Amino acid sequence: MKLRVTHRTEYRYALPVHGNTNELRVTPLTNRRQKSLMHVIRVVPATRLERYHDLHRNPVHRFEVEEPHTALTIEAVSLVETLPGPSGLLADDPSKALLGDESLRESFQPYLLPDGPVHITPQIWRAAIDIEQSPGGIHTMAMELMRTVHAGSTYAPGATHIGTTTEEFFVHRKGVCQDYAHLLLALCRAVGLPARYVCGYVYDARRGEIIGGHASHAWCEVWLPGQGWLGLDPTNGKPVTDAYVAAAVGRDYRDATPVSGSYWGSGDREMRITVHLEAR
Amino acid sequence: MLLDNYRPADLFDELVDSQGAVRPYYRGLAERLRGLNQEELGQKLRSLELLFMKQGVTFTVYGDERGTERVFPFDPFPRVIPAAEWERIEAGLIQRITALNLFLYDVYHAQKIIKDGIIPKEVILGARHFRPEFVGASVPKDAYVHVCGTDLIRDRDGRYLVLEDNGRCPSGVSYVLENRSAMKRVFPGLFGAGAVRPVDTYPADLLATLRNVAPRGNPDPNVVLLTPGVHNSAYFEHSFLARQMSIEIVEGRDLIALDGFVYMRTARGLRQVDVIYRRIDDDFLDPQVFRKDSVLGVPGLVDAVRRGNVALANAIGTGVADDKVTYAYVPDMIRYYLCQEPLLDQVPTHLAWRDDDRKLILDRLPELVVKAADESGGYGMLIGPAATKAQIEEFRARIITNPRGYIAQPVVRFSQHPTLVEGGLEGRHVDLRPFVLWGDSVKVMPGGLTRVALRKGSLVVNSSQGGGSKDTWVMVA
Numbered sequence: 001m002k003l004r005v006t007h008r009t010e011y012r013y014a015l016p017v018h019g020n021t022n023e024l025r026v027t028p029l030t031n032r033r034q035k036s037l038m039h040v041i042r043v044v045p046a047t048r049l050e051r052y053h054d055l056h057r058n059p060v061h062r063f064e065v066e067e068p069h070t071a072l073t074i075e076a077v078s079l080v081e082t083l084p085g086p087s088g089l090l091a092d093d094p095s096k097a098l099l100g101d102e103s104l105r106e107s108f109q110p111y112l113l114p115d116g117p118v119h120i121t122p123q124i125w126r127a128a129i130d131i132e133q134s135p136g137g138i139h140t141m142a143m144e145l146m147r148t149v150h151a152g153s154t155y156a157p158g159a160t161h162i163g164t165t166t167e168e169f170f171v172h173r174k175g176v177c178q179d180y181a182h183l184l185l186a187l188c189r190a191v192g193l194p195a196r197y198v199c200g201y202v203y204d205a206r207r208g209e210i211i212g213g214h215a216s217h218a219w220c221e222v223w224l225p226g227q228g229w230l231g232l233d234p235t236n237g238k239p240v241t242d243a244y245v246a247a248a249v250g251r252d253y254r255d256a257t258p259v260s261g262s263y264w265g266s267g268d269r270e271m272r273i274t275v276h277l278e279a280r
Numbered sequence: 281m282l283l284d285n286y287r288p289a290d291l292f293d294e295l296v297d298s299q300g301a302v303r304p305y306y307r308g309l310a311e312r313l314r315g316l317n318q319e320e321l322g323q324k325l326r327s328l329e330l331l332f333m334k335q336g337v338t339f340t341v342y343g344d345e346r347g348t349e350r351v352f353p354f355d356p357f358p359r360v361i362p363a364a365e366w367e368r369i370e371a372g373l374i375q376r377i378t379a380l381n382l383f384l385y386d387v388y389h390a391q392k393i394i395k396d397g398i399i400p401k402e403v404i405l406g407a408r409h410f411r412p413e414f415v416g417a418s419v420p421k422d423a424y425v426h427v428c429g430t431d432l433i434r435d436r437d438g439r440y441l442v443l444e445d446n447g448r449c450p451s452g453v454s455y456v457l458e459n460r461s462a463m464k465r466v467f468p469g470l471f472g473a474g475a476v477r478p479v480d481t482y483p484a485d486l487l488a489t490l491r492n493v494a495p496r497g498n499p500d501p502n503v504v505l506l507t508p509g510v511h512n513s514a515y516f517e518h519s520f521l522a523r524q525m526s527i528e529i530v531e532g533r534d535l536i537a538l539d540g541f542v543y544m545r546t547a548r549g550l551r552q553v554d555v556i557y558r559r560i561d562d563d564f565l566d567p568q569v570f571r572k573d574s575v576l577g578v579p580g581l582v583d584a585v586r587r588g589n590v591a592l593a594n595a596i597g598t599g600v601a602d603d604k605v606t607y608a609y610v611p612d613m614i615r616y617y618l619c620q621e622p623l624l625d626q627v628p629t630h631l632a633w634r635d636d637d638r639k640l641i642l643d644r645l646p647e648l649v650v651k652a653a654d655e656s657g658g659y660g661m662l663i664g665p666a667a668t669k670a671q672i673e674e675f676r677a678r679i680i681t682n683p684r685g686y687i688a689q690p691v692v693r694f695s696q697h698p699t700l701v702e703g704g705l706e707g708r709h710v711d712l713r714p715f716v717l718w719g720d721s722v723k724v725m726p727g728g729l730t731r732v733a734l735r736k737g738s739l740v741v742n743s744s745q746g747g748g749s750k751d752t753w754v755m756v757a
Contacts, residue, residue: 006721037373038368038371038374040371040375040378040722041720042378044422045422046386048384048392048616048617049617049618050619061619075721077721079371225721256470280361280367
């Protein structure tokens with residue numbers, strides 16, 4: 001599918017601010033599932049963009065607005081070609097025994113450890129182990145872990161905040177896509193399955209069919225030995241399709257924040273985010 | 281029948297490929313054209329001409345003794361651009377206008393691009409349209425080029441190349457809109473050949489772009505179009521756009537600047553003006569600042585702009601970006617400001633002010649195209665292979681005395697498109713001028729103005745030099 005993504009972030013400051021430095025992770029990734037065809041970022045006030053790749057190989061843009069200003073607009077427009085993922089279970093579902101491999105554990109260490117908001121409490125570990133005991137390979141297990149997150153949780157904006165941990169979420173199971181994704185990461189990591197956080201966009205062709213995708217969306221990717229990363233969306237309880245566009249991956253929310261930065265100034269700040277996807 | 285005798289020359293032909301087969305995205309249209317007989321076609325052509333005459337779609341040729349106003353010649357064979365090809369062009373244009381606006385902001389502020397050694401100081405300070413008096417001045421939303429008309433040509437391999445950016449007062453968009461509406465009236469049957477992307481939202485998009493720069497974010501600004509008057513070559517377009525946007529069209533004498541604000545004289549007294557879509561060059565805007573002999577402008581206008589009480593589109597001083605020497609640096613600008621590789625290629629350019637380039641230019645004048653750095657509209661140009669000895673010698677002298685003022689490029693034998701001439705269809709060279717709007721978001725009108733060099737073999741498509749135009753179809757899929 002060919003998708004055009006417009007992601008706008010607007011800030012208004014009650015008092016002038018200066019030295020406003022920002023890092024943007026809003027550039028669609030190019031990998032075997034998607035290809036970024038065009039990408040332009042526009043920042044007002046005018047400023048030069050620098051580009052580099054972070055530790056997770058995400059393309060990052062950085063800029064600074066030095067002069068005093070009271071508004072900042074960041075608009076990223078991208079054209080992406082996406083491919084559908086595998087629709088059903090894989091015929092050769094890799095065996096869970098492969099997860100014990102020492103070199104695999106070494107190369108995916110950041111995606112295996114509890115860290116930041118991803119806490120593996122005894123309760124979370126118990127839930128994961130129960131599923132691990134069932135027959136089937138890694139793919140079957142990952143799907144089951146995703147389903148358990150989806151089935152046991154309620155989508156409730158406002159119930160959690162940006163820093164909510166899996167431990168807190170696991171108590172009431174009410175939250176947003178970020179919480180769903182963090183919990184799935186915790187469950188996967190509890191059983192030694194490398195799992196990473198993905199921030200991106202999802203095209204909701206029939207408006208309202210996809211939960212949590214009105215602005216940027218979050219989901220997970222798990223590593224299938226011999227096959228690569230597999231996208232799973234626990235908020236919707238479904239594997240990722242060609243309607244999904246990944247912009248950044250990382251250990252958790254902290255590594256994949258679309259816009260993050262700092263500035264000098266006091267006073268209130270208002271933020272407005274709009275994301276628009278269009279199929280071409 | 282019409283197409284059967286069409287023989288493409290040894291160049292990139294828009295309609296047929298090198299094997300002589302009609303390109304897939306033209307097949308539907310070619311099929312429908314085959315269905316027309318000579319007589320029907322003749323009738324349709326006459327009604328087209330009448331339509332353009334009645335609508336007053338005209339332009340003016342300067343320095344022509346036979347009545348200066350002419351009907352803009354129109355060729356009814358549409359140019360077709362497939363969706364995927366357009367996507368790449370569109371992306372390249374968005375990238376380019378983004379870099380140009382960042383460049384303009386930079387040269388009128390910190391000039392980092394000079395300090396970082398990307399563009400030599402002489403290139404910018406030596407550009408005739410650079411306005412040093414505007415260094416340090418702010419414009420709303422840091423927007424300089426609000427409307428850009430970028431000229432593209434296609435080389436032998438069909439690759440699109442940027443020929444120039446028109447970031448001052450690009451014209452021609454009214455012909456795009458008129459051409460489309462005429463085609464729909466006279467050849468409704470052709471549009472069944474596939475879904476064509478509409479162009480008619482342009483006036484509304486332009487108005488939104490103008491309102492976007494209203495001083496102090498005024499949500500209900502008074503926007504006017506400032507024209508040099510009825511004798512200007514693009515007056516038809518000025519009145520057309522003003523009408524389409526439902527805004528006032530004014531001349532300098534209709535405006536007055538008082539205490540740093542600009543007002544419009546109306547029957548009910550003065551009315552404040554917030555945004556001026558000016559279709560008049562910097563030089564003539566304000567006799568207090570620029571040309572003292574200008575009677576077209578408004579004394580005190582520039583002061584009001586500097587105080588932030590009125591916004592101009594395009595901003596003052598954008599000419600430094602469409603200077604032909606600056607053009608050579610646009611790919612570097614894209615890399616510098618956006619950290620990206622340019623998506624659109626451009627024509628290799630030799631700069632006469634560089635010693636080794638100048639030597640090369642002077643040695644090879646008969647094979648190159650020489651252009652004055654600060655001219656547009658096909659004026660001040662030498663096409664080496666077509667020039668007389670005397671013309672070449674004249675340019676040689678001009679280049680030696682003013683090297684900063686000239687650039688040279690290889691002759692690009694750009695693509696041709698079947699065009700209706702007496703006795704059937706023949707290939708004529710075409711270019712493409714898409715229009716880009718830099719407002720709250722960036723909008724590119726699908727397609728743009730396809731200009732045709734109507735004289736056989738001519739590479740000059742400018743209307744002032746005998747060019748015509750065609751409807752341009754960007755297909756939906």
